[in-house]
Amino acid sequence: MTAKAHKGRGAVGSRPGRFAASIVERTDEPEPDLAPETVLRAMRARKIISTNNSPDIPFDRSINPYLGCEHGCVYCYARPGHSYLDLSPGLDFETRIFYKPNAAEQLLEEWAKPSYDVQPIVLGANTDPYQPAEKKLAITRKLLEVFLEHRHPVQLITKGGLMSRDLDLLASLAELNLVSVAVSVPTLNAGLKRILEPRVPAAKVRLRLMDELAQVGVPVTLLLAPLIPAVNDAEIESITRLAAASGASRAGWILLRLPNELKQIFADWLNTHMPDRAAHVMSLLREASGGKDYDNRFGHRQRGRGPYAKMIADRFDAACRRYGLSTGRSRRRLDCSLFRPPGQQQMALGFD
8 A cells, every 4th residue: 555645634545444355455546636535424323322331431421423534633543443344444534424314313212211321421432523524414413402402411522613503502501510521632733733633623723612612611621632752742731721721621631542453544644744753753652552552451541651651641730730720530520310311291291
């Protein structure tokens, strides 16, 4: 596979997934100065709530309205998921986007089950619920309408400025203590953003979103993720300072994760865009991962270990203290007592 930059895209090729029966050299890749076309495809969900039991993650259930993400962040740990669709975790991940048109209906079905246990649900644990397709499809907005109608707590993660469209719903959820938002800002450098996360809004847009959310009472967390050695680690203090000034009250960070195919996708990107420092970046990652490109063990995969990882953790904690940002795994406790299961109102009317 020939690695080359493509206009408006993060991955530098269509590296095959790990389940591919054979590796075929693609001949249909566009020229470097052309942007590969985005294709949207409907995928009806049979189940919409995903669960996990990871001790590294402070939530156990999530919803992803989309598979694949046009934001094109080269570092996205969700990329390997496209292998299960027999597609490339490289360019296919950011150009072959699947959406779930029945997400809201399926969620109501799952909530209606007598055994359902109310806990906050995260939107955007894998791919961004406010990626470009959301502007037309509005699947995330429909989900938020359902969360508000049934008084169910929800947490959102995004780096897309489109969330400002839904401030009306988010403000209403915030009044009931039913929502919190984490906004990802890994760099303030426009040039780095352009190649690292090409179709994500500028950092100033995301900082403005933080301010808008805080103004309507939505608790906001800065997510400095991923932190990439020798790429964006020099920005820890400046990002935390501006996030605090923009209304964030909490902050967290995650070391770059390179599961499965992402190892080579990121290496290809480094060698294409930063050949002079590629070896140094990977050396620091290995130092923080016990000599491996990626240590996937619980307790290590998010923060790493060793001198470099400790230095980053210390700097981040010091910056958060300086600018008044809370840290730690605990999140704001949302209200789970207000939930109204589907059909509850109608049943009550029958006894009036």
